[in-house]
Amino acid sequence: MKRSKKIALSLFPVYSVFLGLILSGLLMLLLDANPLFVYKKMLIFAFRDAYNIADIFAKATPLMLTGLAFGFAFRASLFNIGAQGQFYMGCLATVTCSLFMNNFPAVILLPLCVLASGVAGGLWGSLVGYAKAKFNANEFLISMMSTYVAIAIMNYLIRGPLIESKGEYPQTDVIAQSAWIPQIIPHTRLHWGFVLAVVIAALAYFILWKTTLGFKIRAVGMNRDSARYAGINEKRIFVEVFFISGAFAGLAGFMEVNGIQHMLVQGFNPYLGAEGIGIAILGNAHPLGIVFAAILFGALKVGGNLVVQTSSIPSSIIGIMEGLVMISVIFSYFLRERILIRMEKKMLQAEDRKEDPRV
Amino acid sequence: MIVEGILKGAVMMSTPLLIGALAEVFVERTGVMNIAIEGIFLIGAWAGFVGAYLTKSIGVGLVCSVVAGLVTGAIYGYFTVYLKQHQIVTGTAFNILSVGLTLYLYRVFFGVPLLPLTVEPLSSINIPLLSKIPVLGEALFNQNILTYLAFLFVGVGYWVLYHTRLGLVIRSTGANPEAVDAAGINVEKVRYWAVLFSSAMNGLAGAFYSLGFLGLFTENIIGGRGWIAFAICFLGNWNPLGVLAGALVFGLADAVAVSIQTSAFKAIPNEFIIALPYILTIVATIARKHFNVPAYLGTPYVKERR
Numbered sequence: 001m002k003r004s005k006k007i008a009l010s011l012f013p014v015y016s017v018f019l020g021l022i023l024s025g026l027l028m029l030l031l032d033a034n035p036l037f038v039y040k041k042m043l044i045f046a047f048r049d050a051y052n053i054a055d056i057f058a059k060a061t062p063l064m065l066t067g068l069a070f071g072f073a074f075r076a077s078l079f080n081i082g083a084q085g086q087f088y089m090g091c092l093a094t095v096t097c098s099l100f101m102n103n104f105p106a107v108i109l110l111p112l113c114v115l116a117s118g119v120a121g122g123l124w125g126s127l128v129g130y131a132k133a134k135f136n137a138n139e140f141l142i143s144m145m146s147t148y149v150a151i152a153i154m155n156y157l158i159r160g161p162l163i164e165s166k167g168e169y170p171q172t173d174v175i176a177q178s179a180w181i182p183q184i185i186p187h188t189r190l191h192w193g194f195v196l197a198v199v200i201a202a203l204a205y206f207i208l209w210k211t212t213l214g215f216k217i218r219a220v221g222m223n224r225d226s227a228r229y230a231g232i233n234e235k236r237i238f239v240e241v242f243f244i245s246g247a248f249a250g251l252a253g254f255m256e257v258n259g260i261q262h263m264l265v266q267g268f269n270p271y272l273g274a275e276g277i278g279i280a281i282l283g284n285a286h287p288l289g290i291v292f293a294a295i296l297f298g299a300l301k302v303g304g305n306l307v308v309q310t311s312s313i314p315s316s317i318i319g320i321m322e323g324l325v326m327i328s329v330i331f332s333y334f335l336r337e338r339i340l341i342r343m344e345k346k347m348l349q350a351e352d353r354k355e356d357p358r359v
Numbered sequence: 360m361i362v363e364g365i366l367k368g369a370v371m372m373s374t375p376l377l378i379g380a381l382a383e384v385f386v387e388r389t390g391v392m393n394i395a396i397e398g399i400f401l402i403g404a405w406a407g408f409v410g411a412y413l414t415k416s417i418g419v420g421l422v423c424s425v426v427a428g429l430v431t432g433a434i435y436g437y438f439t440v441y442l443k444q445h446q447i448v449t450g451t452a453f454n455i456l457s458v459g460l461t462l463y464l465y466r467v468f469f470g471v472p473l474l475p476l477t478v479e480p481l482s483s484i485n486i487p488l489l490s491k492i493p494v495l496g497e498a499l500f501n502q503n504i505l506t507y508l509a510f511l512f513v514g515v516g517y518w519v520l521y522h523t524r525l526g527l528v529i530r531s532t533g534a535n536p537e538a539v540d541a542a543g544i545n546v547e548k549v550r551y552w553a554v555l556f557s558s559a560m561n562g563l564a565g566a567f568y569s570l571g572f573l574g575l576f577t578e579n580i581i582g583g584r585g586w587i588a589f590a591i592c593f594l595g596n597w598n599p600l601g602v603l604a605g606a607l608v609f610g611l612a613d614a615v616a617v618s619i620q621t622s623a624f625k626a627i628p629n630e631f632i633i634a635l636p637y638i639l640t641i642v643a644t645i646a647r648k649h650f651n652v653p654a655y656l657g658t659p660y661v662k663e664r665r
Contacts (some may be wrong), residue, residue, distance in 0.1 A: 030467045079447055135645045141590050142644055145637040148583050152634035277451045314466045319459025326452035334442040
């Protein structure tokens with residue numbers, strides 16, 4: 001196949017992002033808003049100053065991690081729909097660490113929080129993997145339900161033992177400054193967690209494609225039966241994949257609590273897990289694609305939030321844009337596949353003609 | 360009194376779960392998972408409320424919820440059955456979209472009302488004499504029309520699935536699509552119709568939450584109930600009778616939770632009671648050893664290419 005054609009095809013998801021935005025634009029007409037004007041405003045807002053540009057990357061940070069959580073398990077043909085719950089578990093662990101070990105200096109406290117949130121999310125996730133390995137339970141259902149249980153645990157802890165000292169609202173106290181992730185650019189919300197998230201994405205790539213574990217994971221993902229015949233212990237892989245995947249989502253909790261909120265508020269970021277699935281799809285479950293897709297969703301959020309504050313468009317438009325972009329991307333995968341098959345057929349026919357002049 | 364109240368609540372709360380799970384049984388028996396179920400519940404709840412509010416007629420509201428479910432299902436089915444895209448991935452996209460869409464369109468229709476808008480919820484139909492049976496009378500014979508329909512649907516569904524040609528086609532499409540295809544039946548068509556049917560029913564089930572007893576619409580009105588219906592289909596082993604048992608257990612859990620929440624009993628934290636149905640699902644999924652999973656569940660049917 002020609003190189004230019006190949007590049008054009010690989011850009012299909014990018015075109016479909018525009019399709020999703022056009023469809024969302026049609027919905028804006030219902031509120032008598034001019035979509036062109038709204039999008040122009042969004043672009044101007046999102047890139048108006050250093051603060052907003054930095055905010056795009058700050059917003060992309062947890063999304064990258066929940067995207068990796070879904071994408072990593074997807075490579076093993078496993079469905080981790082419970083990133084939201086693993087994220088909340090990570091939040092609880094890191095906020096507990098930050099609140100109760102606040103006399104440690106930042107150099108010790110921050111790594112501790114990273115560890116705590118990753119392990120908490122990982123353990124919560126590996127329960128799902130364990131249920132699948134041991135009881136052959138459907139991981140889709142269990143991970144979905146585990147999120148609701150995690151929400152209940154979080155609500156209970158925030159209402160009870162972790163509640164702020166005033167005891168008024170369901171939220172924790174503000175954590176000590178030493179537990180804050182330092183900013184990359186002062187006076188913005190962009191913190192070094194973004195860099196850590198990119199490193200984690202690189203780590204996910206490394207695990208999947210450069211290690212034996214990754215080879216096993218992908219083998220289980222491609223064909224469970226042949227992986228088993230090849231002597232791979234698939235049950236062990238289930239638990240390991242869910243631990244790693246859950247750890248990614250748990251780390252998103254570290255980013256949000258220590259990097260942005262500096263406290264834990266009941267029920268915050270309720271769609272982070274679901275958005276992660278969208279990001280993983282948009283990024284074709286590849287770590288590099290997930291990084292870019294997360295930045296795109298970050299830009300949609302920053303631009304969208306500012307437009308919402310200054311116009312009659314409600315914030316639900318952001319969810320609509322995300323959903324329609326996802327559906328368009330799925331459609332583009334179908335189209336791309338179909339074009340590839342057609343081109344392959346043509347090539348085969350051309351070869352046939354060369355070999356056999358009668359055809 | 361308390362027992363009667365809880366039983367009545369249990370049957371009431373099991374209604375939408377029963378409708379949703381039965382619909383899921385039919386579609387999954389053809390080999391397609393309707394993962395958009397949570398979103399369609401929400402869209403059904405929204406459309407039912409909007410229809411009922413604008414026309415002041417609950418009947419119109421219910422029709423609206425069915426139509427809204429049907430439209431969503433038509434798109435979901437097109438993506439999963441004809442374009443053969445991944446069911447879980449597509450369904451998740453639909454679920455995300457439905458949250459934004461229902462909130463947005465609520466705003467389009469009603470702006471930002473100061474007080475939540477309400478409609479008169481569905482009234483109970485009291486069946487004379489039978490509703491006077493002690494303990495069970497109120498629970499079984501003083502419910503709204505959707506509950507009666509749901510129970511009727513269990514019987515009819517069972518009969519269709521196991522005693523008719525249509526049922527045989529549905530079951531075979533999930534178990535052995537090649538054979539169905541060889542018999543000259545269009546596999547994709549069967550699956551698409553099943554998605555349409557289940558989505559219409561899911562829309563109706565969703566409307567139960569907005570019109571059945573609350574009489575209003577909020578963002579988190581469904582709050583995972585669609586997933587529970589989805590789980591009940593699994594736990595009921597893809598059998599209408601199993602689904603009936605499952606729905607009643609979950610309805611009971613819901614009703615007990617409500618009555619504990621409103622009582623003075625505070626020994627168990629509220630959050631635990633809210634989490635109960637979800638924990639129950641996990642336990643039941645783990646405890647159940649033998650599932651009768653339709654062999655081709657989740658696998659798109661691709662005719663052998665020549």
